[in-house]
Amino acid sequence: MSQALLSIRDLSVAFAxxxxxxxxxxxxxxxxxPGETVALVGESGSGKSVTALSVLKLLPYPAASHPSGxxxxxxxxxxxxxxxxxxxxxGNRISMIFQEPMTSLNPLHTIEKQVGEILxxxxxxxxxxxxxxxxxxxxxxxxxxxxxxxxxxxxxLSGGQRxxxxxxxxxxxxPDLLIADEPTTALDVTVQAQILELLGRLRRERDMSMxxxxxxxxxxxxxxxxxxxxxxxxxxxxGATKEIFSNPQHAYTRHLLAAEPKxxxxxxxxxxxxxxxxxxxxVWFPIKKGFLRRTVDHVKGVDGxxxxxxxxxxxxVVGESGSGKTTLGLALSRMISSRGExxxxxxxxxxxxxxxxxxxxxxxxxxxxxxxxxxSPRMSVAEIIQEGLEIHEPQLSPEERDRMVVDVLGEVGIxxxxxxxxxxxxSGGQRxxxxxxxAMVLKPxxxxxxxxxxxxxxxxxxxxxDLLRDLQKRYDLAYLFISHDLKVxxxxxxxxxxxxxxxxxxxxxxxxxxxxxxxxxxRALIAAAFDLAAVPGGVVSE
Amino acid sequence: xxxxxxxxxxxxxxxxxxxxxxxPLNRRRWQNFKANRRGYWSLWIFLVLFILSLFAxxxxxxxxxxxxxxxxxxxxxxVDYPEEKFGGFLAVTDYRDPFIQEEINSNGWMIWPPIRxxxxxxxxxxxxxxxxxxxxxxxxxERCGRYPLGVDDPNCTVGNWNWLGTDDQARDVxxxxxxxxxxxxxxxxxxxxxxxxxxxxxxxxxxxxxxxTDLIFQRFIEIWTSIPxxxxxxxxAAVLPPGFWILLGIMLLFSWVAFVGVVRAEFLRxxxxxxVSAARALGVPNRTIMFRHLLPNxxxxxxxxxxxxxxxxxxxxxxxxxxxxxxxxxxxSLGELLRxxxxxxxxxxxxxxxxxxxxxxxxxxxFIGEAVRxxxxxxxxxx
Numbered sequence: 001m002s003q004a005l006l007s008i009r010d011l012s013v014a015f016a017x018x019x020x021x022x023x024x025x026x027x028x029x030x031x032x033x034p035g036e037t038v039a040l041v042g043e044s045g046s047g048k049s050v051t052a053l054s055v056l057k058l059l060p061y062p063a064a065s066h067p068s069g070x071x072x073x074x075x076x077x078x079x080x081x082x083x084x085x086x087x088x089x090x091g092n093r094i095s096m097i098f099q100e101p102m103t104s105l106n107p108l109h110t111i112e113k114q115v116g117e118i119l120x121x122x123x124x125x126x127x128x129x130x131x132x133x134x135x136x137x138x139x140x141x142x143x144x145x146x147x148x149x150x151x152x153x154x155x156x157l158s159g160g161q162r163x164x165x166x167x168x169x170x171x172x173x174x175p176d177l178l179i180a181d182e183p184t185t186a187l188d189v190t191v192q193a194q195i196l197e198l199l200g201r202l203r204r205e206r207d208m209s210m211x212x213x214x215x216x217x218x219x220x221x222x223x224x225x226x227x228x229x230x231x232x233x234x235x236x237x238x239g240a241t242k243e244i245f246s247n248p249q250h251a252y253t254r255h256l257l258a259a260e261p262k263x264x265x266x267x268x269x270x271x272x273x274x275x276x277x278x279x280x281x282x283v284w285f286p287i288k289k290g291f292l293r294r295t296v297d298h299v300k301g302v303d304g305x306x307x308x309x310x311x312x313x314x315x316x317v318v319g320e321s322g323s324g325k326t327t328l329g330l331a332l333s334r335m336i337s338s339r340g341e342x343x344x345x346x347x348x349x350x351x352x353x354x355x356x357x358x359x360x361x362x363x364x365x366x367x368x369x370x371x372x373x374x375x376s377p378r379m380s381v382a383e384i385i386q387e388g389l390e391i392h393e394p395q396l397s398p399e400e401r402d403r404m405v406v407d408v409l410g411e412v413g414i415x416x417x418x419x420x421x422x423x424x425x426x427s428g429g430q431r432x433x434x435x436x437x438x439a440m441v442l443k444p445x446x447x448x449x450x451x452x453x454x455x456x457x458x459x460x461x462x463x464x465x466d467l468l469r470d471l472q473k474r475y476d477l478a479y480l481f482i483s484h485d486l487k488v489x490x491x492x493x494x495x496x497x498x499x500x501x502x503x504x505x506x507x508x509x510x511x512x513x514x515x516x517x518x519x520x521x522x523r524a525l526i527a528a529a530f531d532l533a534a535v536p537g538g539v540v541s542e
Numbered sequence: 543x544x545x546x547x548x549x550x551x552x553x554x555x556x557x558x559x560x561x562x563x564x565x566p567l568n569r570r571r572w573q574n575f576k577a578n579r580r581g582y583w584s585l586w587i588f589l590v591l592f593i594l595s596l597f598a599x600x601x602x603x604x605x606x607x608x609x610x611x612x613x614x615x616x617x618x619x620x621v622d623y624p625e626e627k628f629g630g631f632l633a634v635t636d637y638r639d640p641f642i643q644e645e646i647n648s649n650g651w652m653i654w655p656p657i658r659x660x661x662x663x664x665x666x667x668x669x670x671x672x673x674x675x676x677x678x679x680x681x682x683x684e685r686c687g688r689y690p691l692g693v694d695d696p697n698c699t700v701g702n703w704n705w706l707g708t709d710d711q712a713r714d715v716x717x718x719x720x721x722x723x724x725x726x727x728x729x730x731x732x733x734x735x736x737x738x739x740x741x742x743x744x745x746x747x748x749x750x751x752x753x754x755t756d757l758i759f760q761r762f763i764e765i766w767t768s769i770p771x772x773x774x775x776x777x778x779a780a781v782l783p784p785g786f787w788i789l790l791g792i793m794l795l796f797s798w799v800a801f802v803g804v805v806r807a808e809f810l811r812x813x814x815x816x817x818v819s820a821a822r823a824l825g826v827p828n829r830t831i832m833f834r835h836l837l838p839n840x841x842x843x844x845x846x847x848x849x850x851x852x853x854x855x856x857x858x859x860x861x862x863x864x865x866x867x868x869x870x871x872x873x874x875s876l877g878e879l880l881r882x883x884x885x886x887x888x889x890x891x892x893x894x895x896x897x898x899x900x901x902x903x904x905x906x907x908x909f910i911g912e913a914v915r916x917x918x919x920x921x922x923x924x925x
Binding site: 355359374378435 | 815816817820822823825826827835838
């Protein structure tokens, strides 16, 4: 093997909290050769980000410490070098891009200032040279019309554009090693494909090494030369990407590989009873201008959409972020006001007031995206689940209510004895099960699932999808399943609506959509989701 | 599984998981509070002082605690006995009168509180013209010089000492400090509590409903807070007879505004939390959502503010008293003590006593406030 660019030897990271030490990274070693891409794969909490941050000593010292190990970069141990020498390496020889493009750019500075600052600082460039180089960089990372973007502030750019700017900043000093910490996780699948393509191209052009951290095996297969699989702070398997995917040795790797949401949705049955119907749904947000705040125009969140959700069936709503899919769901469940006729169980509900809706609320339930935000941190699990019962079945005695909580927790696969604990003691997947239990305890007929799996690890996603399918079969539930992830949609939905900019682009049964997509937009979505391939030509948003 | 069995299982489960008295979050907060040693000790010292001062009548009073007279047990500290009972003629007995004392002592006994002066008792036996120095600065002869029997007088005891001297009306400073501390803290607590209730309620409504409600309320508050409070109090004090409750009411009119900002911001932020949307989707009424889901969020900010508002209230009352627009003349108040200190520069014990009692009280409260802030700081870690 050639001389390694970065060599991590026997590295451990410990965090001290409240007098206790927890080991986040446990004696790991790996090398990155020049020009090579190594992926660190693992689920949340496996220690992969901590490993990456310790390369540049960006951990919160002294709460974090390294009980053992060395990190050699070009023969120098980074863990023992002083801060001044380290600053020469940081951002200069080794650059990093982070997961959240929203928060890693300073919202108060223009793009030109943020990229130019690095050039002036590390390269000592003058005003003019920096500007020229900034333009060149922005061009390289594929920002269209970079001259116009120089004066833009981060909030004026889309998520994908922001990530491109981040990459431009990371590349400004032509580093030898780029550390990418989940660079595409916060992005839409279509944008993810574009960013991955960009990173691959830049790496080839510059012969750069890359340490790529992700939980998504699909991404790994696309970008990495070698893979290290991490769990509980240890590397359990390593090897060339092809080998790992074709012949996984460790049980955990196999578990990860098998974690894609599988299974078939129920057969589409167009004669099933119509539970929820919306006709020409419109949600327009007014744009007010001037002294008198007169409405000059509207942002059309949802613009004339027809949907039908049937009992025992799932309608999948797909689209990029900002396409209005969540707004549509909220309008149907009457959480926001909308125009257009909405029928639930044959009766019109779009004319009902908030308090008139209350009796129907038990039959129309919502499961939200973020399992960390949707459970009140101050209530125990039992209290959270009981809240709806207290309103809709006030005649129940506390014992009966408690029995229902125990039953529903059993159904969603949570130990009923844990019901007096608080949400923070549960993992993301368990919390999402609790959120599902809260909806299910009321025995609803219609459930709106707003990206219920996108905040979860891949293997947990599969379990949640199985659980949802199971519950649907047992109670003949009607699902409105909102997601940007076509893989999950394919496993669950039998009818699909593809949305873009508030309008329906394509609608039909899942079979039709997945096998015979009619529009370019749908085809681009499918390519991005299943092959991580970017489609050229501005079919999808940038 | 039969009905009975499942019932038994539920029972068993419930017994095994007993909930602790404090939620884990609150236990962590209490740990954080205790970890701030200064604040923790301040809390204890303050509580001891405050609880002692609540029983001021039993510590410093011009009436005996218990007396036995002709075989009857009397409680002069709680019951007003007419002087006829002891052969006098006043409507309320003056137990400091040597005649009454002799009458009771010869027909029974009496137990005095450690300090035999109430806040308004005038000591007519001070060795020199008021204000008199603290008793421990005089010799035994000087101290007892004005008593009828001199050094041998039974009333020339430690109980009749003026530990911190007297003010310019020959009233005992220590007992005035004790009563003044009590009235200041009570005033502060009631004012803070009442303004918290009003402020939190109005902030909650504004933050939760937003829109026009918020807009109108906010403009109203802007106008309201631009009224110069001190001048208004001066004007009202000139019209209404100043008293504890009237002062409290006037100051309450303005002090609730302090809470509105934080609570409103907290509600504005939290009303779009997913668990609040989830509760709305369950059909939970607005009132319940506000109380159960949003108020706990706002309470953190409110509780952090409380000790500082409390301090502010006490300081305002003191300054009004100092200017002479506060509590009615004769009431025990630290502000009035400071004013006496300022007028009688030849009697430094007045100013020093007022300054020390105020600064100790305010410092204790600030230290407690700091510890409370630590306790509620989620990012606080201890290494």
